[in-house]
Amino acid sequence: MDTTTYQVTGMSCGHCEGAVRDEVSEIPGITDVKVSADTGHLTVTADGPVDDAVVIAAVEEAGYEAVRQQT
Numbered sequence: 001m002d003t004t005t006y007q008v009t010g011m012s013c014g015h016c017e018g019a020v021r022d023e024v025s026e027i028p029g030i031t032d033v034k035v036s037a038d039t040g041h042l043t044v045t046a047d048g049p050v051d052d053a054v055v056i057a058a059v060e061e062a063g064y065e066a067v068r069q070q071t
Contacts, residue, residue: 002045005041005068006052006069007067008035008040008066011064016037019063019064020042024055024062027046029048030044030050031047
């Protein structure tokens with residue numbers, strides 16, 4: 001399992017969280033998605049490596065911007 005955290009900007013409520021969660025959950029291989037409008041964090045768990053560009057594109061499709069957090 002690979003877990004990656006992204007910083008999402010523009011989220012302010014539960015609806016925002018749901019929009020991001022719905023889009024990111026559609027990515028093949030994703031097994032868990034945690035989103036917090038309070039912290040702006042999106043944590044994605046997948047069966048294998050996750051393509052950051054695909055996750056960021058899904059967040060953008062939901063109407064927000066994201067960058068991968070450095071570990």
